[in-house]
């Protein structure tokens with residue numbers, strides 16, 4: 001082995017090794033692992049091709065490459081994944097967020113009254129704002145103190161001088177209440193709170209590893225004042241006083257039908273928790289009680305949005321109608337497969 005192992009040599013070696021191990025995207029994996037081992041961004045790697053790796057970086061890289069070579073998902077090794085507008089920490093024992101769940105979040109957000117425009121715009125100035133005060137400004141929302149100018153047209157620079165919160169929040173605006181059941185990493189709860197500053201989210205999970213990870217993620221994003229994570233199955237841990245007042249119940253429950261579970265990729269089967277995947281014989285074991293609980297938990301006119309297996313949507317829509325939902329819509333994911341059920345509770 002060369003004494004000086006440059007970034008370029010390490011990238012080539014990693015890519016070749018992972019290719020032989022059957023990695024579907026060895027080039028991308030090698031970039032992510034090198035980036036993680038050196039602390040350089042993927043772009044910076046290319047600007048430092050000739051830089052030699054330190055002994056420590058080499059050892060770290062070898063450990064990462066051996067994990068990836070044995071099939072461990074990249075995201076468990078790097079410890080994070082991008083999800084919509086945020087980055088979420090992930091770890092073994094908790095499901096890795098997937099792109100189809102980003103579609104679920106879109107549907108959930110679309111079901112809520114839009115936030116005032118000024119606040120919505122602020123939510124997407126995220127990076128600059130997060131760097132300046134450690135959390136997205138949007139997180140001030142209703143729960144915090146910095147709500148500026150709701151409904152007014154002043155420039156953002158005027159905001160610090162804005163009037164006290166009581167005077168700028170129109171009387172009729174209230175906090176929207178959201179339940180995210182089977183939250184896992186908390187990616188849904190965090191995205192909703194991050195993208196919609198007037199929400200308060202109660203997130204639940206039966207797995208304690210998930211509960212602590214979701215709390216960690218909410219904390220890291222500066223959203224823990226609006227996200228409460230509780231341990232329990234479905235709605236079991238939700239305070240009974242809140243039942244009947246939710247605007248949105250959103251969930252990515254375990255939904256893979258048991259027969260399909262036998263065919264899922266080895267990388268998923270061997271490394272991700274089956275508790276987060278197995279939906280029972282027809283994939284709806286969790287959905288049915290979830291729909292029944294939601295029918296009680298939502299306020300009239302509230303929305304249930306659930307991610308499901310592509311083969312289960314029609315049956316789920318029928319089950320939602322049986323549970324008392326008035327209107328149901330099936331939404332496709334980015335690959336064109338039926339994926340999300342949106343069900344609205346009647347107002348009567």
Ligand code: GLN
Pocket residue numbers: 098100252253254255256268276277278
């Ligand atoms: N979309 C995931 C997968 O196919 C399943 C997630 C779930 O069961 N909630 O691996």
